[in-house]
Amino acid sequence: MVIILLAAFLVLTRWGPVDLEHLRARRAFGQLIRAARQLYGRHWRPMVLIALTAIPIVGGAQYLAGLPGTGTPGALAVSDLLGTFARPIALAIVSALVIVFVRSLVETGQAGLVDAWRGMSRRFWRVVAAQLLATLGVLLMAVTVIGIPFAISKLVGWSFVQQEILFSDKPIREAFRGSSDLVRGRWWHTARTVLFLTLITIVTGPMVTFALIFTPFPLFWINVIGSLIFALLIPYVALGYALLYLDLQARAETEPAKPRRSWRLWRPRSLGRVVSAPKPAAGG
Numbered sequence: 001m002v003i004i005l006l007a008a009f010l011v012l013t014r015w016g017p018v019d020l021e022h023l024r025a026r027r028a029f030g031q032l033i034r035a036a037r038q039l040y041g042r043h044w045r046p047m048v049l050i051a052l053t054a055i056p057i058v059g060g061a062q063y064l065a066g067l068p069g070t071g072t073p074g075a076l077a078v079s080d081l082l083g084t085f086a087r088p089i090a091l092a093i094v095s096a097l098v099i100v101f102v103r104s105l106v107e108t109g110q111a112g113l114v115d116a117w118r119g120m121s122r123r124f125w126r127v128v129a130a131q132l133l134a135t136l137g138v139l140l141m142a143v144t145v146i147g148i149p150f151a152i153s154k155l156v157g158w159s160f161v162q163q164e165i166l167f168s169d170k171p172i173r174e175a176f177r178g179s180s181d182l183v184r185g186r187w188w189h190t191a192r193t194v195l196f197l198t199l200i201t202i203v204t205g206p207m208v209t210f211a212l213i214f215t216p217f218p219l220f221w222i223n224v225i226g227s228l229i230f231a232l233l234i235p236y237v238a239l240g241y242a243l244l245y246l247d248l249q250a251r252a253e254t255e256p257a258k259p260r261r262s263w264r265l266w267r268p269r270s271l272g273r274v275v276s277a278p279k280p281a282a283g284g
Contacts, residue, residue, distance in 0.1 A: 024250050049113055092162065103167055164176075205227075
């Protein structure tokens with residue numbers, strides 16, 4: 001059954017053609033996956049350099065998160081908390097570089113690593129704060145168990161907060177609202193790609209590390225190889241999100257988003273009625 005669902009997930013889509021000249025365009029799931037791979041290959045030099053910057057960023061974040069873990073149980077709790085948020089912050093920085101790179105391609109047709117760093121640094125704190133808020137919000141909903149469906153919904157709905165900040169220069173609150181508006185009415189189309197890219201991020205590293213355990217490589221080199229592969233995948237995942245964001249923008253131009261759902265449980269019966277003016281008293 002699982003194999004059938006997996007085959008349907010991957011096969012029931014359109015894989016071509018792939019157009020890299022017009023990045024803001026509607027694409028099926030398969031076209032998005034192929035376009036991200038081909039865009040990575042076309043700009044592999046800056047993508048690899050961005051990927052290599054992920055190693056000290058992610059490694060440094062993990063190191064800092066582990067520092068408090070050598071003391072009391074309270075310090076261990078602080079270490080776990082830092083570890084939870086250190087990785088999203090590091091990934092947000094690396095992903096932001098790719099987003100700015102794609103934005104330059106859309107706007108000018110050219111992009112460079114220096115310009116990507118410059119564009120990311122201008123909105124650095126907003127990007128990091130937005131990623132922290134999104135991660136914290138999803139975690140708080142998920143830990144309640146009954147809030148897991150809402151966590152999944154927001155995980156997809158808030159997938160483009162960084163893009164809203166870096167493409168449109170929106171403040172954090174407007175970025176969350178803009179991302180939700182973009183996804184509304186196109187949730188399933190978005191969720192399919194988000195799920196695929198999330199699985200790549202979560203599963204690939206552990207799978208490679210597990211496979212290398214059965215080789216004669218020392219444990220140190222197994223960790224190095226696993227980290228390197230994970231780092232090289234970050235730009236691909238970020239490219240996938242950026243192309244999906246541009247796809248949703250293209251869809252929004254012809255398919256306006258559905259209005260926000262009202263959570264008001266009741267509505268006064270007097271709303272919308274025209275109140276007639278009182279009649280003048282007789283003999284007045």
